[in-house]
Amino acid sequence: MNAALQHETLTRSVEDYLKAIYRLSPQGRAASTSEIAQRLELSPASVSGMVKRLSEQGLLEHVPYKGVQLTADGRRAALRMLRRHRLIEAYLVAFLGYTWDTVHEEAERLEHAVSDTMVERMAAVLGNPAVDPHGDPIPTSDGDIHETAGIPLSEVPAGARVEVRQVEESQPDRLRYIASLGLRPGVRFTVVDRQPFRGPITIEVAGRTHVVGSELGQVVRCAGDEDA
Amino acid sequence: MNAALQHETLTRSVEDYLKAIYRLSPQGRAASTSEIAQRLELSPASVSGMVKRLSEQGLLEHVPYKGVQLTADGRRAALRMLRRHRLIEAYLVAFLGYTWDTVHEEAERLEHAVSDTMVERMAAVLGNPAVDPHGDPIPTSDGDIHETAGIPLSEVPAGARVEVRQVEESQPDRLRYIASLGLRPGVRFTVVDRQPFRGPITIEVAGRTHVVGSELGQVVRCAGDEDA
DNA sequence: ACTCAGATTTAGGGTAGGCTAAATCTGGGA
DNA sequence: TCCCAGATTTAGCCTACCCTAAATCTGAGT
Incomplete structure (x- = not known):
């Protein structure tokens, strides 16, 4: 469990990759290079390169030409980002006059910058909400998520x-x-x-x-x- | 006034340099390479390199071996960061239970991530405060600052x-x-x-x-x- | 006027993470 | 079974910043 160490180390880019891969892998399906590239608006070649680095770091499992899956560490990091993103969205709507159409972009930047402390303070003043303004479930701080996919x-x-x-x-x-x-x-x-x-x-x-x-x-x- | 364009483009690093140089230049005195290096905890050589790039970008005036001063564009960008930093500190203390000893570090990261919109919303809910929790004056959104140096x-x-x-x-x-x-x-x-x-x-x-x-x-x- | 310590810049190198172009693999259809 | 289109990876390059070591400048004190 070197995930704690990694927290400090993960770059914005890496956090974005992990989040994207999580979103692309319902129930652990493998995500393809081109899917990731499309979601992150990067070239497939760039994704290939990053995927190699991330699997060397143990954040994901890569079967060349087949696709990638998150490891336990990778999934943990991805859920952490998802929690941040969704709590930030909820906070901005509740306290700073944002509407659901404008929060995404702001949260996309803030999620990389806030501390764990700040995330938990926001959660507290919000009353630990279960969903964000779009109805997406907010993972708990220890990485549980209730995918209530309607x-x-x-x-x-x-x-x-x-x-x-x-x-x-x-x-x-x-x-x-x-x-x-x-x-x-x-x-x-x-x-x-x-x-x-x-x-x-x-x-x-x-x-x-x-x-x-x-x-x-x-x-x-x-x-x-x-x-x- | 290509500062508006630059807003979108300035990197975290550049923002930090400009802020540091502003803080080191009371009433337009020139800041030295080593002062900047010390404040940003970088090597003087790195600062030299960045200073060259920034003066090519028109954000500061560099007289080799003598020191640097902000241009109007550079000063504008620096004050913008100072406003962000100080408003964020005030906001965190007022609404998220921070104390004045813990806000600096959080603000240091957030100041690069928040949008202008969010900064102004925070200012609004705070009632447009004139000073931050440490008593430092908060520049206005159009770049005025009342240096009330006691x-x-x-x-x-x-x-x-x-x-x-x-x-x-x-x-x-x-x-x-x-x-x-x-x-x-x-x-x-x-x-x-x-x-x-x-x-x-x-x-x-x-x-x-x-x-x-x-x-x-x-x-x-x-x-x-x-x-x- | 000189000298040399300290400040500054230049030279050369490293990492992260992008890109395009070229090479290579994979799997579906003839 | 073979072949080729599309997906993927590799090769080679670029930018932004950082570093250490070496070269160079500056000015204070003799």
């Missing part, structure tokens, strides 16, 4: 009444659009109609009807409305 | 009643010691005795008498107590 809106059957759980989007303009439809975590709404072949989805939110594309259907994740 | 405690005549204005110290242990004497910005106290040749100074703070060394006398700056 189902994508695009897979909710027509007629169902559901609740928004998470909005997996970071682009401000898209988030503003989604907010303008009344969709945000915790909001209940009804799926009126869903066309096949990734066709448009008709929803009714707070009495108003909207038709949205399937791309949006992918990022809005919902949970069945148990108490309806 | 006189060092070591130069206050015996018998005078004065008020603490600024405590020019960033080391936590020293700040805790100073706080333990009851000295902090705004506190009134009396100089009971002062020995010559940088000798010890006897002060009375809130009815208690302390003897302090002249080194401390340099960092605690005071103002005559007008309304006594």
Whole structure:
């Protein structure tokens, strides 16, 4: 467990790589070089180079030409960054007048700069929230995370009444659009109609009807409305 | 005025250099390579190299073997960092339970990461304070600063009643010691005795008498107590 | 006016992490 | 089974900063 040592040492770049790889590996699937490159907006060649360094450092497992997976140390570091990122987002919204479309960019920089102490103070004044403003779960300080992945809106059957759980989007303009439809975590709404072949989805939110594309259907994740 | 462009481009390193040079140049005196090196804990050779780059960028004026001065652009950037640093310190003390001995280090990292927007939001919720927790003046967002340099405690005549204005110290242990004497910005106290040749100074703070060394006398700056 | 100690700069080298171009691997379709 | 398109890696290069060691300048004191 040299992760404690590594905390002090990890560079911004490395922290970003680990976070990206975590996000790209649902239940431990391997992430490919090109996926990582795309997410970090770097060339695949650069990613190849960094991947080699990180696997030498023991932060990830690399099978050449096949992909990478985080080691326990790598996962720990990634979850630490995720906690920071999401707590910072929650803090900025709660105390500094940010809205969910503007917090991502700020948190992206702050997550590398705040101390553990500051993160925990923010968590405390927030009352240790379980989710961030987009509904994403906040890992605990000892690295637990409850992936409460709801189902994508695009897979909710027509007629169902559901609740928004998470909005997996970071682009401000898209988030503003989604907010303008009344969709945000915790909001209940009804799926009126869903066309096949990734066709448009008709929803009714707070009495108003909207038709949205399937791309949006992918990022809005919902949970069945148990108490309806 | 390409300073706006530069904002986006300045690296952490450059920001630190400019801030250090500003602090080392009271009323536009030139700062020497070795002073800068000492303050930033770098080798003089490294400073020489960076100084060359920065003067090519137009952020400072360098007369080889003589020293450097900030240009208008450089000064603007330095004051911007000073504003960030001091507002962050004030914010952390006011809202996140920091004490004046612990804020410096945190601010030192955050000042490079926060956006202008966030800085102004912090300023707003703080009510646009004029000074930070150490009594140092906070530059305005358009680069004004009121250097209210009080006189060092070591130069206050015996018998005078004065008020603490600024405590020019960033080391936590020293700040805790100073706080333990009851000295902090705004506190009134009396100089009971002062020995010559940088000798010890006897002060009375809130009815208690302390003897302090002249080194401390340099960092605690005071103002005559007008309304006594 | 000289000299030399100390300050400063230059020379040469290292690491981290980007990039493009070229080489190499992999797997799906003929 | 073979082949080639696309993915991946390697090779070679660049920038930003840092370092130590060596060269050079400056000015204070004789």
